[in-house]
Amino acid sequence: MKNIKALLKLDYLLVAPYWLWFVLFxxxxxxxxxxxxxGFAFMVSWTIFAGTxxxxxxxxxxKSNMNMLFAQLPTNRKSIVSARYMxxxxxxxxxxxxxxxxGLILDTIFSNSHAEMYYEFGINLSLFSLPMMLLSLSLSxxxxxxxxxxxxxxxxxxxxxxxxxxMWIPIIVVQAAMMLxxxxxxxxxxxxxxxxxxxxxxxxxxxxxxxxxxxxxVSAVLSYIFSRKIYLNKDV
Amino acid sequence: MQNILEIKNLRKKFGxxxxxxxxxxxxxxxxxxxxxxxxxxxxxxxxxxxNMLHRDSGEIKIFGKDNLEHEADVKRKIGVVMDSPFFExxxxxxxxxxxxxxxxxxxxDAKYNQMLNKFQLSPTKKIKExxxxxxxxxxxxxxxxxxxxxxxxxxxxGGLDAVARDELMDELKEFITNENKSILFSTHITSDLEKxxxxxxxxxxxxIIHSDTKDNLLEKYVVVKGGLGxxxxxxxxxxxGYTETRVNxxxxxxxxxxxxxxxxxxxEPATMDELVVYFNKGGDRLTR
Numbered sequence: 001m002k003n004i005k006a007l008l009k010l011d012y013l014l015v016a017p018y019w020l021w022f023v024l025f026x027x028x029x030x031x032x033x034x035x036x037x038x039g040f041a042f043m044v045s046w047t048i049f050a051g052t053x054x055x056x057x058x059x060x061x062x063k064s065n066m067n068m069l070f071a072q073l074p075t076n077r078k079s080i081v082s083a084r085y086m087x088x089x090x091x092x093x094x095x096x097x098x099x100x101x102x103g104l105i106l107d108t109i110f111s112n113s114h115a116e117m118y119y120e121f122g123i124n125l126s127l128f129s130l131p132m133m134l135l136s137l138s139l140s141x142x143x144x145x146x147x148x149x150x151x152x153x154x155x156x157x158x159x160x161x162x163x164x165x166x167m168w169i170p171i172i173v174v175q176a177a178m179m180l181x182x183x184x185x186x187x188x189x190x191x192x193x194x195x196x197x198x199x200x201x202x203x204x205x206x207x208x209x210x211x212x213x214x215x216x217x218v219s220a221v222l223s224y225i226f227s228r229k230i231y232l233n234k235d236v
Numbered sequence: 237m238q239n240i241l242e243i244k245n246l247r248k249k250f251g252x253x254x255x256x257x258x259x260x261x262x263x264x265x266x267x268x269x270x271x272x273x274x275x276x277x278x279x280x281x282x283x284x285x286x287n288m289l290h291r292d293s294g295e296i297k298i299f300g301k302d303n304l305e306h307e308a309d310v311k312r313k314i315g316v317v318m319d320s321p322f323f324e325x326x327x328x329x330x331x332x333x334x335x336x337x338x339x340x341x342x343x344x345d346a347k348y349n350q351m352l353n354k355f356q357l358s359p360t361k362k363i364k365e366x367x368x369x370x371x372x373x374x375x376x377x378x379x380x381x382x383x384x385x386x387x388x389x390x391x392x393x394g395g396l397d398a399v400a401r402d403e404l405m406d407e408l409k410e411f412i413t414n415e416n417k418s419i420l421f422s423t424h425i426t427s428d429l430e431k432x433x434x435x436x437x438x439x440x441x442x443x444i445i446h447s448d449t450k451d452n453l454l455e456k457y458v459v460v461k462g463g464l465g466x467x468x469x470x471x472x473x474x475x476x477g478y479t480e481t482r483v484n485x486x487x488x489x490x491x492x493x494x495x496x497x498x499x500x501x502x503x504e505p506a507t508m509d510e511l512v513v514y515f516n517k518g519g520d521r522l523t524r
Binding site: 003005006009010013014017060063064065066067068069071072073074075076233235236 | 283286287288289290307308309310311312314316318320321322323324325326327331335336338339340363
């Protein structure tokens, strides 16, 4: 346990130099939330970006040749991977807290436009409503873990230099899904809004909540299993 | 005599390169120089000892324990210095010590600070601001701060000036005054070996060609020189490695085979430099 705490501290020291990226992503997510008049938009995009930042310890490790340091520390490789995933979860929960706080602030500011959206959807879309809060939390949780879960084994396998593309793929996929109606509209597809992922989730908020949670948990578990297998057999 | 390090039949292959059948031991209280040309397998062997590489087969014991089964235990008492640094470049030297301290129960801040002082390293300087020699020194400071029993150094003096090399040798001599501690260091620089090594292990093309005390080695081999006309076929079959010019030759041979020398060939005691050069030239003869 003592080594896990020391490894967590090491991971924190590896990600700390990238604090500006946290600020940048926070800013982008906040602007997105303002643009969409939705605390939910801020919360979800911010947590996805926070997941992307989890690739930077790999960059720092590679840049500083710290794989050699990790390999000679009096700990085993299982602990190194376990600590990395614990760190990922710590950042997730901190991100959710920041996401909720920022989202609630935005929803307070935009309470009038929510009233209009309520008229369109028939439900309260602000984070002050429990179904929306639960959906936002589970979606943030699920997408963060899908993002991190996808990229981390690749980063262990091929390193940051070759594997950095994998940190952007989940963001691109999520953004593409959110932009799908707009893209289909350009091709004159009839009623493109039926492909609006957001609308689909709102209409099925309960099941969407559980699916997002499930995706997150499965991603995390599979990712951990693969990462451990890869790192345990890796030559430094 | 207890061995701090025992390697038996180590094998690790990367395609058509690697180490094969590597076996040697290092007793407690001694320094071993691990010598070989570039690509001979020194770093591969050292990485296998530290479990940075997964060996294909063979056995490695440190402090009498298997280095895989007791990895954390064993590494707690090993200090490592590599030829290039491995700390986050934005860390200050204070932060570097703080990052490593939690891993080592025997870490001493006093010792760490003492080493920084001795090497004239400012604690607030960042790793990226250090010269090559200073980066080596900070590695040594970190390696010694947790009171290891076994120091492993991979080409620590490469690229250092004579003063820095001398400082490092002094540190190693001081470390080895404790008869329960040992040092394994790989090097190209034979003067380092002559200064401090008790044992020498030669590796060439992934195979150990010699592992013995320095004194035995210098006792066992001699340099032979003569005109090209005296380089008979029987001498060529006995000589381990040699160079020839248009008029003469020079090489090394086992002292026990001096009787095979013809007239006109002289034998002289070998220096470490000469042994390293000629072992590299004819190392495959010793591995057969």
